[in-house]
Amino acid sequence: MFSNGFFMHLAQFLDYLILEKNYSKHTYIAYEKDLKLFFTYCNENLDEIDVDKIHYNQIRNWIVFLVESGKSNRTINRKIASLKAYYKFLVKIEILDKSPLIKHKALKTSKRIQIPFSTSEITEVINTLKKEKGFKATRDLLIIELFYGTGIRRSELIELKCIDVDDQKKQIKVIGKRNKERIVPLLPSLIDSLKRYLIYREEVIEEQENEYLFITNKGVKIYETLVYRVINSYFSRASIKVKKSPHILRHSFATHLLNEGANLNAVKELLGHSSLAATEVYTHQSITKLNKVYKKSHPRNKK
Numbered sequence: 158m159f160s161n162g163f164f165m166h167l168a169q170f171l172d173y174l175i176l177e178k179n180y181s182k183h184t185y186i187a188y189e190k191d192l193k194l195f196f197t198y199c200n201e202n203l204d205e206i207d208v209d210k211i212h213y214n215q216i217r218n219w220i221v222f223l224v225e226s227g228k229s230n231r232t233i234n235r236k237i238a239s240l241k242a243y244y245k246f247l248v249k250i251e252i253l254d255k256s257p258l259i260k261h262k263a264l265k266t267s268k269r270i271q272i273p274f275s276t277s278e279i280t281e282v283i284n285t286l287k288k289e290k291g292f293k294a295t296r297d298l299l300i301i302e303l304f305y306g307t308g309i310r311r312s313e314l315i316e317l318k319c320i321d322v323d324d325q326k327k328q329i330k331v332i333g334k335r336n337k338e339r340i341v342p343l344l345p346s347l348i349d350s351l352k353r354y355l356i357y358r359e360e361v362i363e364e365q366e367n368e369y370l371f372i373t374n375k376g377v378k379i380y381e382t383l384v385y386r387v388i389n390s391y392f393s394r395a396s397i398k399v400k401k402s403p404h405i406l407r408h409s410f411a412t413h414l415l416n417e418g419a420n421l422n423a424v425k426e427l428l429g430h431s432s433l434a435a436t437e438v439y440t441h442q443s444i445t446k447l448n449k450v451y452k453k454s455h456p457r458n459k460k
Contacts, residue, residue, distance in 0.1 A: 167192060170246045179335045181312055183381075191239035195219060213257045216240070220264075230264040237261065272398055273409035279305055281395045292357040292374060297387045299347075299354045300371065304388070304406035307331075307341045308428050311384050311403040317370040324348050333429035341427060411436070 171189055174180040180188075198219050199211070216237075223233045237258070244256035279301075286298040303309055309317075313331050321330040327343045343351070362376045369378040384403055392401040407428070414424050425436040 166247060166250075166252060167196075167243070169250070170243050173246055181334070183312060187235075188239045188242065191236040192243055194236065195240055198222060211257055213261065216257060216261075230266045234263045234266065237263070271400070271405060271408045273412040274392065274396055274398065274401075274405060276413060278392065278396045279406075279409065282391045285394075286391065292361055295350070295354045295357050296371065297391065299350045300384065300387055301391065301406065302344075302347050302350050304403055305410050306344050306347045308407050308410035308424075309341070310407065310429070311381060313429075314403075315369075315371065315379055315381065315384065318368045319370050320368065322351065322370060324351060331429065334431075337429065337431075339426065339429050 167189075170192075171185060174185050174188060175182075199215070202218070202222075203215065220233060220237065223236065228236075241256065241258045241261065244253065244258055247253045248256055282301060283298065286294055286301070289295075289298075300314065303314060307329065309331060310333070313333055316332060317329065321332075323329070324343075327345070327348055328340050329343060331339050331341055333339060358372065361372065361374060365376045367376060367378065371379045373379055373383065388403050388406060389401045392398075392405075398405070411424050411428060414427075415421070421433060421436060425433055428436060430436045
């Protein structure tokens with residue numbers, strides 16, 4: 158069994174994620190879940206052990222166990238990343254001299270190609286919602302237009318406050334990962350949808366105090382599953398694509414900008430990425446289009 162000290166260090170690590178690294182609650186929960194799964198495995202398969210007595214071979218046995226349990230390489234890599242971060246923290250606070258995962262290499266994974274919505278699919282959904290009236294339809298329209306018009310993340314949209322929106326300057330302030338702030342411009346059509354939504358929002362909220370831009374019909378802050386249901390529900394009527402989620406709208410935003418010749422660095426800033434490597438994930442569709450143009454247009458290909 159693990160000593161109490163092991164769990165004390167876990168609590169310290171989770172506090173560190175929130176207070177110093179400014180990780181989101183969603184990330185915090187994922188790390189906690191991954192680490193507790195590892196602790197459970199060790200308690201069930203190892204003799205009495207402490208944090209500084211775990212070796213890489215024992216961690217590797219856990220990896221084998223996860224593989225045999227049917228977990229994908231991508232899922233396993235995420236769990237090991239959580240454990241790696243935990244050991245890095247233990248080195249930082251001088252509980253360990255070095256991490257047992259210092260030489261670990263991630264399992265190979267195939268690149269997942271996210272298929273964006275087409276412009277016609279997005280236009281169909283937006284035009285359908287514009288014909289409807291009332292709080293819910295107006296709110297859902299603004300949610301969809303914000304995702305597609307700004308490339309915002311789901312967590313960022315949920316945390317948007319009314320004060321973050323500047324309709325005069327036609328821009329919003331977005332608080333991204335690790336509390337990094339960015340300013341994103343708003344399209345004129347988006348401003349119109351925003352103004353219509355705010356009228357309905359006032360009717361719903363009445364005397365209540367709520368600083369968040371997006372609320373439910375009961376006047377409280379929206380939540381992750383509600384946002385997912387909004388996107389999935391409307392796009393299920395317009396698209397036969399397997400995956401219909403807020404992230405696909407963000408992916409569509411980036412892909413369509415790149416297809417129209419937008420600068421990769423500019424898209425990176427709009428998305429709130431810390432490096433170009435993260436943004437390059439969205440270039441697959443634009444490269445595919447470029448290849449078609451290249452093969453069709455190059456003189457040597459016509460011979």
